Amino acid sequence: GEDVEQSLFLSVREGDSSVINCTYTDSSSTYLYWYKQEPGAGLQLLTYIFSNMDMKQDQRLTVLLNKKDKHLSLRIADTQTGDSAIYFCAEWASNNDMRFGAGTRLTVKP
Amino acid sequence: DVKVTQSSRYLVKRTGEKVFLECVQDMDHENMFWYRQDPGLGLRLIYFSYDVKMKEKGDIPEGYSVSREKKERFSLILESASTNQTSMYLCASRKGGRDHEQYFGPGTRLTVT
Numbered sequence A: 001g002e003d004v005e006q007s008l009f010l011s012v013r014e015g016d017s018s019v020i021n022c023t024y025t026d027s028s029s030t031y032l033y034w035y036k037q038e039p040g041a042g043l044q045l046l047t048y049i050f051s052n053m054d055m056k057q058d059q060r061l062t063v064l065l066n067k068k069d070k071h072l073s074l075r076i077a078d079t080q081t082g083d084s085a086i087y088f089c090a091e092w093a094s095n096n097d098m099r100f101g102a103g104t105r106l107t108v109k110p
Numbered sequence B: 001d002v003k004v005t006q007s008s009r010y011l012v013k014r015t016g017e018k019v020f021l022e023c024v025q026d027m028d029h030e031n032m033f034w035y036r037q038d039p040g041l042g043l044r045l046i047y048f049s050y051d052v053k054m055k056e057k058g059d060i061p062e063g064y065s066v067s068r069e070k071k072e073r074f075s076l077i078l079e080s081a082s083t084n085q086t087s088m089y090l091c092a093s094r095k096g097g098r099d100h101e102q103y104f105g106p107g108t109r110l111t112v113t
Helices: none
Strands: A009-013 A018-023 A031-037 A043-050 A055-058 A061-066 A071-076 A085-092 A098-100 A104-109 B004-006 B010-013 B019-025 B031-038 B042-049 B065-070 B073-078 B087-096 B099-104 B108-112
Touching: A009 A018, A018 A085, A018 A104, A031 A061, A031 A071, A043 A055, A043 A061, A043 A071, A043 B099, A071 A085, B004 B087, B010 B019, B019 B031, B019 B087, B019 B108, B031 B073, B042 B065, B042 B073, B073 B087
Parallel strands: A009 A104, B010 B108
Antiparallel strands: A018 A071, A031 A043, A031 A085, A055 A061, A061 A071, A085 A098, A085 A104, B004 B019, B019 B073, B031 B042, B031 B087, B065 B073, B087 B099, B087 B108
């Protein structure tokens, strides 16, 4: 299909790990992104991965990329209440267009 | 730091009114974008511009127009607002060329009654 797909909701307990999954569409996408949107705010770039990598780690964040399956995931270790937000997966497609998923709303329970 | 600002955080307009949403970026970026964000649909591209006075339709341009008279400013215009245009509108900018990072404004929540 044409869509970047991700599940709409995820709920975890504080201190647990969160894993947000995404499937993208264009096998020739050069960059894949995770954006975070806090309530009432715009999107903030969290991290991105170049398509020739299969993993990127940045403090509590780990991005895994499976190019064969066109699957991207974001793992947040030791999830905190401040991590509650909507997380968007996005791909930089071959036509230089950025395509976004519908967003996953992460709820962190104390 | 790149800063993208939008003229209003919240806006309420009546059906049939002409609505202007303004976006300004301060980093001399070539590319600017307007998206709308609706629950369960994510971000959908309305229009974008890759240079002054240039514009291209995105995925959902119907009912909208844009204006880019200066490099730093990109305006979204609803000629005759309708209730189905009630949404969150997000502006973004990007330098262009090989620079792929896209920066977003805080959004304008528009309600059309």
